[in-house]
Every structure is written in structure tokens, then in C-alpha cells.
Amino acid sequence: QVQLVESGGGLVQAGGSLRLSCVASRSIFSFNTMDWYRQAPGKQRELVAFITSYGSTNYADSVKGRFTLSRDNAKNTMYLQMNSLKPEDTAVYYCHSRSTNSWGQGTQVTVSS
Numbered sequence: 001q002v003q004l005v006e007s008g009g010g011l012v013q014a015g016g017s018l019r020l021s022c023v024a025s026r027s028i029f030s031f032n033t034m035d036w037y038r039q040a041p042g043k044q045r046e047l048v049a050f051i052t053s054y055g056s057t058n059y060a061d062s063v064k065g066r067f068t069l070s071r072d073n074a075k076n077t078m079y080l081q082m083n084s085l086k087p088e089d090t091a092v093y094y095c096h097s098r099s100t101n102s103w104g105q106g107t108q109v110t111v112s113s
Contacts, residue, residue, distance in 0.1 A: 001025055001100060001102060002025050002026055002091060002097055002100050002102045003024070003025040003102070004022055004023070004025075004095050004096075004097060004102055004103065004104035004105060005022070005023050005104055005105070006020060006022050006023055006093060006094065006095055006104040006107040007020070007023075007107055008020040008021050008023065008104065008107060009069065009092075009093060009108045009109045009110075009113065010108075010109070010110070011057050011110045011111075012085055012109075012110070012111055012112070013086060013099065013111070013112050014086055014087055014111055014113050015074050015082070015085065016085050016110065016111070017082060017083045017084075018082045019079055019080070019081050019082070019086065019087065020036070020079065020080040020082065020093055020095075020107060020109075021077055021078070021079055022034070022078040022079075022080075022095030022104060023075070023076060023077050024076040024077070024078075024097070025076075026076065027029060027076055028076070028097055028099065028100065029053065029071055029073050029076070029078075030073075031053050031099065032053055032097060032098060032099040032100075033047070033050055033051065033052045033053065033098045033099075034050065034051050034071070034078050034095065034096065034097055035047055035048075035050040035095065035096040035097075036048045036049045036050070036069060036078075036093060036094070036095055036096075037093070037094045037095075037096055038087065038089075038091035038093045038094070038109075039091055039092050039094070039106075040088075040090060040091040040092075040110060041090075041110075045094070046060065046065070047060060048060050048063055048067065048080070049063065049067055049069045049080065050069070051067075051070075051071055051078065055076030057069045061105050062083060062084050062088075063082075063089075066082065066083050066084045066085075067080060067081065067083070068080070068081040068083075068084050069081075074089050078095060079108060080093070082109070085109075085111045087111045087112065087113045088097070088111075088113050089111050090109060091108075092106040092107065092108050092109075093106060093107050093109055094106045094110075095103070096113055
């Protein structure tokens with residue numbers, strides 16, 4: 001099993017930026033795809049972006065061009081840079097490890113209009 005801890009959420013005005021971090025308790029990025037999900041109040045959890053073991057990234061249409069996913073293997077850390085934030089980006093953001101089906105506790109992002 002692996003523990004995932006997200007951080008970096010907060011309150012920001014529309015148009016602002018935040019960088020989320022997800023730290024894993026051990027090295028899991030090799031041979032593994034890592035995801036960022038989000039869940040807004042009253043809505044289902046949705047996949048925002050993912051990065052494969054090869055470093056390829058993929059984004060939901062709603063965040064494409066605004067969010068950038070990256071990782072630092074040496075630090076066992078994955079990042080989600082979020083720019084041009086919109087009120088509809090408000091949600092709890094979670095990181096997820098597919099190989100272990102592990103979830104973090106989530107970090108709240110609130111974007112005010």
C-alpha cells in the first residue's frame with residue numbers, strides 16, 4: 001500500500017493560479033499511471049488529468065490549456081499547476097495511484113468570482 005498526501009489548495013480569485021502537490025510515501029511512479037481527480041459539491045468525482053509511467057499526460061477538455069501535470073520522481077511528488085482558474089474549478093482535488101488504487105485525503109480548491 002502507499003499513502004498519498006495532497007496539499008496546495010486554497011481560496012483564489014477567478015483568473016488566479018494554484019499549484020497542488022501530491023506526495024507519495026514511496027516510489028510508485030515507475031510502471032504506474034497517476035491521476036488527479038476532483039469532486040464538486042453534489043457532483044460525481046471526475047478525472048482531471050493523468051500522467052503515465054512514460055511521462056505522457058492527458059487532460060480533461062474542461063482544463064486543457066490551463067492545467068499542467070508534472071512529477072518529480074526523486075521526490076515522489078506529482079504536481080498540478082492550475083492557471084486561469086474559474087469558479088467552476090471549485091472542488092476537492094484528489095490524487096490517485098492506479099496500480100495500488102490508493103487515494104489521498106483531498107485538498108479543497110475554491111475559486112471566487
